[in-house]
Each structure stands twice: as structure tokens, then as C-alpha cells.
Amino acid sequence: MHANLASIMPQIVATWCEQDGHDVTFICYTGRESITDEIPDDWDLVFISAFTQAAQLSYAISALCRDRGAVTVLGGPHARCYPEDSAKYFDYVVGFADDGIIKDILSDCCEHRPVGMQLSASSxxxxxxGVEERWKYVEQTLEKAPLIKLVPMIGSLGCPYTCSFCIDSEVPYQTMDFEVLSNDLRFLRTKYKRPRVGWHDPNFGVRFNDYMDAIEDAVPAGSVDFAAESTLSLLKEDHLKRLQRNGFKAILPGIESWYDLGQKSKTGKCQGLDKVKQVSEHIALIQEYIPYLQANFVLGLDSDAGPEPFELTKRFLDLSPGAFPGYSLLSAFGRAAPLNLEYQRNDRVLPFPFHFLNNNHAMNVKPANYAWPEFYDHVIDLTRHTFSWRAIGRRFRAVRTAIPRWMNVVRAVSSEGFGRLKYYREIRRRLDEDLPFRRYFEGETTDLPEFFRERVKHDLGPLWHWLPKGALFHDPNAYLNAEAIPAVTPLTLKASAPTAN
Ligand code: SF4
Structure with a gap:
């Protein structure tokens, strides 16, 4: 994970452990460090937080730590989405974590093998x-960030919206302590001349005025730069004026689909080209106030059919040249959303190794209305259009400020733009020419194509050696199969002496 995008929760767990009297070593692993050298022989307990794309990496690190005598814990999105699979490789697998759960694990600190213990707070x-309390971990992480250093803050958890594919749609919305937020902003101004803050809220600004009041109470207008993910429905003009005044420089709204999810884009029942036009006008308005805008889309939703959704996105790009589009291929992350049960029931979830589940390198849901070659043809066409030199030039000219302009160019010519296009073309070629590969996509075999195995091996480097046997494979229907038995229940552990290793 790039240091600027690293999660907050590991910093929080480190803070709780330290407050509980433990010696803590914190590592933000960005992929550049030699992790095998950084892990000593005398750790008692290792907490790892991982997104699903880092699952195999985390399994390998857990095996390495266990070999060196540690008890291991997995938290983060992968633990929440795939607890059954994670429990094969960790002693504890944590869903929702609070300081009570972490304390319980610290005092229990036992090996739970071969199947780890699953536990979760009730909410x-x-x-x-806040930032001040976890500062040393923030600072340590941001030392690894290049020129721009984005301090992670969080003002709310959960979301009141109900997007069926989203992990936060099922989590009740709650605000965090506004006093802590204000104190943290004041604190940051003692650390940086002009701090930059990335809000990690799933949907920033639901209680818009409360957040703006907290910011305005804490720091002079425009003295801190902010970036946030928010829904279009919250980005009305009066809100935009206040966001601009308070230093919001980047905003990432989700459009997702031209045929669905009208509530969050405030387009109601309006669909297709009408929605494109309405959203484009809104985007133009936002960009009058906020220089950097990434518009997020999900490709392959069941509401999409034929070339039209892709053509509409191209039309949108032409109408909104300053918006950087973020595309995600429809993915079902285990228990993330109830909709995934539906996909599993209909036998539509494919067992791509977790390593590829980053919304781009594999789409693990068979599309409802496309054959694979047709789908990838559309994806390639859209990606080519998005990262054509013409589109890059138009985006450059449409954005007025220097950093966002160049950031868009860098993103386009890097692995995110050109790199992805090359990857999709390779997938498309293999769908025609490599029969076992095609059969895997069609769900006719679960034999993992060599192409995917070799990529995991390459990406894990020396950690490949530590990947446990069988860890490339998982049950794609584990959520459905376990439905009758609640897999994660609130649990309190009894304190016991740590095992000698
Ligand atoms: S608005 Fe965003 S955070 Fe909220 S449920 Fe929808 S996708 Fe998730």
C-alpha cells in the first residue's frame, strides 16, 4: 500500500497496544522493504491488517512470523470478508475491532491452530x-511517502446510503468525536506549515455542517488542504463554497452506474444519457470550486448490458474532461455485502486468488449480460479512450492547478492507465487463445491458470517460499455455505498465559 493511502486502523491498534503497556514495533509495508529482514525472532504477537489483494502476502508473512515464534492476528477488510479462509493461517481473525477486543487478544495470546479463533466486537x-495520540505511527508511515504527505484522519464510520455492493452500506453511520477532530487539526499545524489531510470516511460530510464547524473552529480558513470521498448528493453549490473556503482540494465522488444508484448522485430516476448530462453539469460545477476530482465507476453491474454503458462513460469523459475516472470491475468480496450471497447462490463467483481482487486485475463475478470477450472488448475500448493522448491532453488543460494536472498525467501513463490497458489486452488475448484460461473464466474448471500463479509468485518474491500450501485457493461460496452458522460472534476471551514458543 502506498504510504499516503495506508489505513488508520493499524496505527490505532499499535496505539492501543502501547497504551496497554506493550512494546510495539510498527511497520508500514509498502512492498519496497525487505520484510523477511525486518521480522525478528522475539515478537510475541503480530497484528496484520490487510485488504483482500494483500491476503496471500499476509498469509505468507503470518507463516514466517509463526515460524519465528509469534502468535498472529489478522484484521482489516480481508478478515471481515473472508474470516473462514483467514482462520486457516492466523491464530486470531478479527472483524470489528475495538480496544476491548485487542486487550482480550493481548492477554490471551495463544496459538489457535490449525484453525484460528474468529472474533468481533458487536459494532x-x-x-x-486521534492523530496526536497515534502521531509517531503517522510520522513513521509518512516518512515513506514521496513529496506529498497526506495525514489520515477519520470523522465518521459507516454510511447511511445502501449501495448494494459496498461494505459500508451495512454499517450504521456514526460520527466520531468532533472535539478530537478539531484538536488534531490544531496539532497538525504545529507539525507542518501547511498540513494535507486525507479523510478516510467512507462518505465524508454526511453531517456536513458539523464537520465544517469543527474545521472552522480549529484552523484558519484554507490553512489545511483536504481530500475526501463524498457522494454527489452532498456536493451542492453552497456546500462546495464552504469546502473551497476550508481548503478542500480533492474530492472523489462515486457515480458508479448510468442505470442504477441514482440516489447517491442525486439524479433520482434519471438514467442513461440524461444522467450523463446531469452528472456532467454537476461535475463542472464541482470543479469550479475543487481542483482535483476523481469520478468512480463500477463496470459490469447487472444493470448494464450491451455497449451503451461504456459509450455513455466515454461521452461523460468528453463532457467532463477535467474528471479523472476511477474504474472498478464488479467484485464480490466474500461477506462484504449481502448482495454477494445472491451471486454465490447463482453460482456466479469465481475463485480467482485473492491477490487479483483489487477491482482491476480480476473480476470475480461472472457478468450477467456479457460474454467475457465482449466484456473485455468494452473495458479495453473504454480504457483506451480514457488514456488516449487526446484525453490526457484535454484533462491536463481542463485542470487549472499544477499538482492535480500533473498527477492526472502521471496516473495515466503509469500502471494505473497504460499498465492496465496492457494487462486487459493480455487477458483478452488469452480468452481467445488459451483454452484452460478461458475455461477458468467460464467456471468450467477451478484449475488455476499458470498465468495467475506465476504473477503471484513474481509479486511475492522471497515471500512466495512462505506461502502456505493451498493458500492460493479459497472457497468462493464460503459465505453462502456458512450462512446457517453465524461465523463471527461477539466473544470475550479468557486471559491465559502465553504459550512458550
Ligand atoms: S455512498 Fe459510498 S460509502 Fe455509502 S454505501 Fe454507497 S458506496 Fe458505500
Whole structure:
């Protein structure tokens, strides 16, 4: 994970452990470090937080740590989405974590093998340590960030919207302590001349005025730069004026689909080309106030059929040249959303190794209305259009400020733009020419194509050696199969002496 995008929760767990009297070593692993050298022989307990795309990496690191005598814990999105699979490789697998759960694990600190213990708090925590309390971990992480350093803050958990594919749609919305937010902003101004803050809220600004009041109470207008993900429905002109005044420089709204999810884009029942036009006008308005805008889309939703959704996105790009589009291929992350049960029931979820589940390198849901070659043809065509030199030039000219302009160019010519196009072309070629590969996509075999195996091996490097046997494979229907048995229940552990290793 790039240091600027690293999650907050590992910093919080480190803070809780330290507050509980433990010696803590914190590592933000960006992929550049030699992790095998950084892990000593005397760790008692290792917490790892991982997104699903880092699952195989985390399994390998857990095996390495266990070999060196540690008890291991997995938290983060992968633990929440795939607890059954994670429990094969960790002693503890944590869903919602609060300081009570972490304390329980610290005092239990036992090997639970071959199947780890799954546990979860009954809800998201009500209180989280702020930036000041976790500063040394923030600082340590941001030392690895290049020129721009984005301090992670969080003002709310969950979301009141109900987008069926989203992990936060099922989590009740709650605000965090506004006093802590204000104190943290004041604190940051003692650390940086002009701090930059990335809000990690799933949907920033639901209680818009409260957040703006907290910011305005804490720091002079425009003295801190902010970036946030928010829905279009919250980005009305009066809100935009206040966001601009308060230093919001980047905003990432989700459009997702031209045929669905009208509530969050405030387009109601309006669909297709009408929605494109309405959203484009809104985007133009936002960009009058906020220089950097990434518009997010999900490709392959069941509401999409034929070339039209892709053509509409191209039309949108032409009408909104300053918006950087973020595309995600429809993915079902285990238990992330109830909709995934539906996909599993209909036998539509494919067992791509977790390593590829980053919304781009594999789409693990068979599309409802496209054959694979047809789908990838559309994806390639859209990606080519998006990262054509013409589109890059138009985007450059449409954005007025220097950093966002160049950021868009860098993103386009890097692995995100050109790199992805090359990857999609390779997938498309293999769908025609490589029969076992095609059969895997069609769900006719679960034999993993060599192409995917070799990529995991290459990406894990020396950690490939530590990947446990069988860890490339998982049950794609584990959620459905376990439905009758609640897999994650609130649990309190009894304190016991740590095992000698
Ligand atoms: S608005 Fe965003 S955060 Fe909220 S449920 Fe929809 S996708 Fe998730």
C-alpha cells in the first residue's frame, strides 16, 4: 500500500497496544522493504491488517512470523470478508475491532491452530485515538511517502446510503468525536506549515455542517488542504463554497452506474444519457470550486448490458474532461455485502486468488449480460479512450492547478492507465487463445491458470517460499455455505498465559 493511502486502523491498534503497556514495533509495508529482514525472532504477537489483494502476502508473512515464534492476528477488510479462509493461517481473525477486543487478544495470546479463533466486537468502535495520540505511527508511515504527505484522519464510520455492493452500506453511520477532530487539526499545524489531510470516511460530510464547524473552529480558513470521498448528493453549490473556503482540494465522488444508484448522485430516476448530462453539469460545477476530482465507476453491474454503458462513460469523459475516472470491475468480496450471497447462490463467483481482487486485475463475478470477450472488448475500448493522448491532453488543460494536472498525467501513463490497458489486452488475448484460461473464466474448471500463479509468485518474491500450501485457493461460496452458522460472534476471551514458543 502506498504510504499516503495506508489505513488508520493499524496505527490505532499499535496505539492501543502501547497504551496497554506493550512494546510495539510498527511497520508500514509498502512492498519496497525487505520484510523477511525486518521480522525478528522475539515478537510475541503480530497484528496484520490487510485488504483482500494483500491476503496471500499476509498469509505468507503470518507463516514466517509463526515460524519465528509469534502468535498472529489478522484484521482489516480481508478478515471481515473472508474470516473462514483467514482462520486457516492466523491464530486470531478479527472483524470489528475495538480496544476491548485487542486487550482480550493481548492477554490471551495463544496459538489457535490449525484453525484460528474468529472474533468481533458487536459494532464499530465509538471512539478512536486521534492523530496526536497515534502521531509517531503517522510520522513513521509518512516518512515513506514521496513529496506529498497526506495525514489520515477519520470523522465518521459507516454510511447511511445502501449501495448494494459496498461494505459500508451495512454499517450504521456514526460520527466520531468532533472535539478530537478539531484538536488534531490544531496539532497538525504545529507539525507542518501547511498540513494535507486525507479523510478516510467512507462518505465524508454526511453531517456536513458539523464537520465544517469543527474545521472552522480549529484552523484558519484554507490553512489545511483536504481530500475526501463524498457522494454527489452532498456536493451542492453552497456546500462546495464552504469546502473551497476550508481548503478542500480533492474530492472523489462515486457515480458508479448510468442505470442504477441514482440516489447517491442525486439524479433520482434519471438514467442513461440524461444522467450523463446531469452528472456532467454537476461535475463542472464541482470543479469550479475543487481542483482535483476523481469520478468512480463500477463496470459490469447487472444493470448494464450491451455497449451503451461504456459509450455513455466515454461521452461523460468528453463532457467532463477535467474528471479523472476511477474504474472498478464488479467484485464480490466474500461477506462484504449481502448482495454477494445472491451471486454465490447463482453460482456466479469465481475463485480467482485473492491477490487479483483489487477491482482491476480480476473480476470475480461472472457478468450477467456479457460474454467475457465482449466484456473485455468494452473495458479495453473504454480504457483506451480514457488514456488516449487526446484525453490526457484535454484533462491536463481542463485542470487549472499544477499538482492535480500533473498527477492526472502521471496516473495515466503509469500502471494505473497504460499498465492496465496492457494487462486487459493480455487477458483478452488469452480468452481467445488459451483454452484452460478461458475455461477458468467460464467456471468450467477451478484449475488455476499458470498465468495467475506465476504473477503471484513474481509479486511475492522471497515471500512466495512462505506461502502456505493451498493458500492460493479459497472457497468462493464460503459465505453462502456458512450462512446457517453465524461465523463471527461477539466473544470475550479468557486471559491465559502465553504459550512458550
Ligand atoms: S455512498 Fe459510498 S460509502 Fe455509502 S454505501 Fe454507497 S458506496 Fe458505500
Amino acid at each position: 464499530q468502535p465509538q471512539f478512536l485515538p
